[in-house]
Amino acid sequence: MIEVCGLHKQFKTPVVKEGRFAGLRTLFTREYRMKEAVKDISFTISQGDFVGYIGPNGAGKSTTIKMLTGILHPSSGEVKIGGINPHHNRRHVAKRLGVVFGQRSQLWWDLPVKDSYDILAHMYKVASSEKEKRLDELGELLDLKEFWLTPVRKLSLGQRMRADIAASMLHDPDVLFLDEPTIGLDVTAKRSIRGFLKKLNSEYGKTILLTTHDMDDIEQLCQRVMVINHGKLSYEGTIGNLRDKIGLPTRIHVTFHGTYQMPIPKDLSLPVELGLDAEHTFQIVEASSHEIHIEANRQQVKAMDILRMVSGWGEVADIHMEEPDFEDIIHRIY
Numbered sequence: 001m002i003e004v005c006g007l008h009k010q011f012k013t014p015v016v017k018e019g020r021f022a023g024l025r026t027l028f029t030r031e032y033r034m035k036e037a038v039k040d041i042s043f044t045i046s047q048g049d050f051v052g053y054i055g056p057n058g059a060g061k062s063t064t065i066k067m068l069t070g071i072l073h074p075s076s077g078e079v080k081i082g083g084i085n086p087h088h089n090r091r092h093v094a095k096r097l098g099v100v101f102g103q104r105s106q107l108w109w110d111l112p113v114k115d116s117y118d119i120l121a122h123m124y125k126v127a128s129s130e131k132e133k134r135l136d137e138l139g140e141l142l143d144l145k146e147f148w149l150t151p152v153r154k155l156s157l158g159q160r161m162r163a164d165i166a167a168s169m170l171h172d173p174d175v176l177f178l179d180e181p182t183i184g185l186d187v188t189a190k191r192s193i194r195g196f197l198k199k200l201n202s203e204y205g206k207t208i209l210l211t212t213h214d215m216d217d218i219e220q221l222c223q224r225v226m227v228i229n230h231g232k233l234s235y236e237g238t239i240g241n242l243r244d245k246i247g248l249p250t251r252i253h254v255t256f257h258g259t260y261q262m263p264i265p266k267d268l269s270l271p272v273e274l275g276l277d278a279e280h281t282f283q284i285v286e287a288s289s290h291e292i293h294i295e296a297n298r299q300q301v302k303a304m305d306i307l308r309m310v311s312g313w314g315e316v317a318d319i320h321m322e323e324p325d326f327e328d329i330i331h332r333i334y
């Protein structure tokens, strides 16, 4: 569905002079600096995939999305959406794409929301009956009707984002590029947008590429994640594999009925390392009269093996596993 091969983007910016008449001298300068925003990126996204595209500020995410939509021309490399190059046939590809830039609205600021939809439907040549049908459906799903006739500038951020997402769906595209659609939203607004995006993907089969700094968006929505850093892809795969790759420990909390007997003295200062054998080790990081907390790298030791061992120490009442926090994992790779 989306094929990206050896994508590069360089920006040429004038070197800004310092000192007196700097602006004027910069204007006439012939000195430029090259900025490589995207370096040799290749990936494929299949139909119906929901992929997260993450990376620190300035990593090259928006530049990539702009190249995918045909807004920016790559310095080299190729993009194909449904087999078509958006730079050779932008209009054709635009019909299949819905795009939301969370930081910038595509709606007309002073017009009521519905008027913006009329203009967009006209631009995309959506028939009137089809437009009404789609607006009915989107209005219902995104709860738009309460602010249908309100000018865009008077909407709350959450309402504006819902209105923008609906605008991107008016021509019923099969691919959606969403650049930070939950930025600045409160918990309830985020939940409502996530619920809608989940539905679009699972029930309507839309292919979605999502850029976000909110790791909950990624965890709750994406089957796959791509990490970009300094313009290069540094990881592509599932969130689970990313966890394993980074090797942050899983925390296992074991509660016993009554007391338990560890094979080490309880007054020993913790953490202490235990092992199934020399290579398969885990750590006891906390221990109280009825409870122990264990940290283990699940690539090295299976949780079941640990549980088998601790069940020999006493009667296990409850077990709770805490996977490493996704924010921490991402922090490690940035």
Ligand SMILES: Nc1ncnc2c1ncn2[C@@H]1O[C@H](COP(=O)(O)OP(=O)(O)OP(=O)(O)O)[C@@H](O)[C@H]1O
Binding pocket: 011, 012, 013, 035, 036, 037, 055, 056, 057, 058, 059, 060, 061, 062, 063, 064
């Ligand atoms: N039009 C431009 N001219 C010059 N440099 C640019 C231009 N657009 C982006 N850049 C530079 O390219 C790099 C990548 O920018 P980009 O906006 O793609 O990052 P991003 O990953 O989307 O960041 P953020 O998370 O902050 O939105 C940055 O160093 C940015 O300053």
